[in-house]
Amino acid sequence: MALLPILRYPDPRLHTRAKPVAHVNAGIRKLVADMAETMYAAPGIGLAATQVNVHQRLLVLDISEDKSQLQIFINPEILSKEGECEGEEGCLSVPGIYETVKRSERVRVRAQDRDGHPFEIDAAGLLAVCLQHEIDHLDGKVFVEYLSRLKQSRIQAKLAKQARITA
Numbered sequence: 001m002a003l004l005p006i007l008r009y010p011d012p013r014l015h016t017r018a019k020p021v022a023h024v025n026a027g028i029r030k031l032v033a034d035m036a037e038t039m040y041a042a043p044g045i046g047l048a049a050t051q052v053n054v055h056q057r058l059l060v061l062d063i064s065e066d067k068s069q070l071q072i073f074i075n076p077e078i079l080s081k082e083g084e085c086e087g088e089e090g091c092l093s094v095p096g097i098y099e100t101v102k103r104s105e106r107v108r109v110r111a112q113d114r115d116g117h118p119f120e121i122d123a124a125g126l127l128a129v130c131l132q133h134e135i136d137h138l139d140g141k142v143f144v145e146y147l148s149r150l151k152q153s154r155i156q157a158k159l160a161k162q163a164r165i166t167a
């Protein structure tokens with residue numbers, strides 16, 4: 001297993017639209033294992049391949065309290081959405097920034113598991129929010145893009161300053 005470097009906003013590579021995974025093979029399973037390790041180490045509750053500069057449609061997440069429930073979504077698709085909710089979000093690609101985002105309250109998602117078998121789930125609450133956040137990454141979208149231009153430029157300035165301090 002290996003820890004993968006996470007791209008930081010405003011890295012333009014975060015705006016890449018990921019391509020479908022054609023075959024769930026050993027290479028994909030190795031990537032899933034490395035992404036899970038990277039997510040747990042960060043620590044975060046989700047990670048999309050886009051964030052580790054791999055532009056293929058897969059994500060991992062674990063919203064359990066004791067970090068024992070890894071969920072893997074390969075080629076995830078939102079089939080339907082219901083309701084609206086607002087909650088504070090953070091992102092491993094936008095460290096230290098937490099902002100309120102409006103999302104659908106419930107989503108039905110179809111994906112493939114680590115064996116390539118299709119499955120569907122109805123997600124609500126944090127799982128629904130996290131899935132929308134991660135699928136956005138696969139479409140090249142970072143949560144700060146839902147905020148006002150002013151907030152986005154303040155966030156960019158803050159992250160640029162952090163990058164100078166840590167350099």
Ligand code: GNR
Pocket residue numbers: 043044045046047048051088089090091092093129130133134137
């Ligand atoms: O760790 C994360 N926490 C989080 C909190 C609220 C809404 C979404 C998230 S996802 C984030 C990890 C991450 O950046 N995934 O892309």
Ligand code: NI
Pocket residue numbers: 090091092093133137
């Ligand atoms: Ni994120």
